[in-house]
Amino acid sequence: MEQNTVQSRRERYLTFFLGNEQYGIAIDQIKEIIAIMKVTHVPKTPPFIRGVINLRGLIIPIVDTRLRFGMDAKEEDMNTTIVIVEVDKVNVGFIVDRVEEVASIDSSHMSEPPKFGNKVDTEFISNMAQIGENVVMILNVFKLFEVDELISLDKMQQHTLMGE
Template identity: 55%
Template sequence: MEQKKHNDRTSNRFLTFYLEEEVYGVHISDVKEIIAMMKTTPVPKTPKFIQGVMNLRGNIIPVVDMRLKFDMPSIPAHMYTAIVIIKLGEKQIGFIVDKVEEVINVEEEHLSIPPEFGSHIDTRFIKNMAQYKQKVVMILDLLALFGEEELTMVQNLSKTASEA
């Protein structure tokens, strides 16, 4: 079933969002929902990019500030700030973004691999570059965005918080 999903019409559909002036995208099949910014509970001894955890309808979900994850300055939440709930395996993670844009459908010929910037710039978390209208959208590889150790830690936050 999962294989079919990536071969039909949904294969090149992405939810796009902004961080500063940059447009990023995630595969629509990885998105569970989009919610307005809500209060999070900080978790001690976690990396700075982890905002904390939130209780969403009884589920404890770790929340990542994507600005901090990408070494951008943090800004206070505003009217357009949103949390995109992403499914990674059996777990869910909330990504705080500046503004959710739209769901786009990108034809295969408008997707390309990211350019090489040399060994000092890490672009492993960018799966593709999509040309859409007059913009370039960086399609994120969610598993590569977090190292295995980080991903395990973030996913374990929901267990720890729900057991507390």
């Protein structure tokens, strides 16, 4: 007897919180997770770009994820973490309130994000996942930035590396 079932697959995601909202990023996009450290401000950058850090000789632009998502800024505490991902060959650090876990999520527990109309941009949410009682928004890190923002992040990394 042959079964005709759709094969579901499990993928791993780092889950983290911003306020009470839980988000996830595919584990294969994450380069490193570090404790919050001193961030050097870079003039003439958008408010959500906190500045840069020097991590073992690499200059990495740091994004305040709360500000990027239109949330209020929050005082850093012992749970504040920087999640470093690679976006279009540029390493970018995202400040998050707290990292939760690496969750293995079955594709059958994923659904498309709701559509809120033309005025609400949810392109950066690739899926919604159900983990227990929580709904986790799975982020598409490539869509968190516009092309010109990525170019300026790359330039910020290059100029700071060259000491300009």
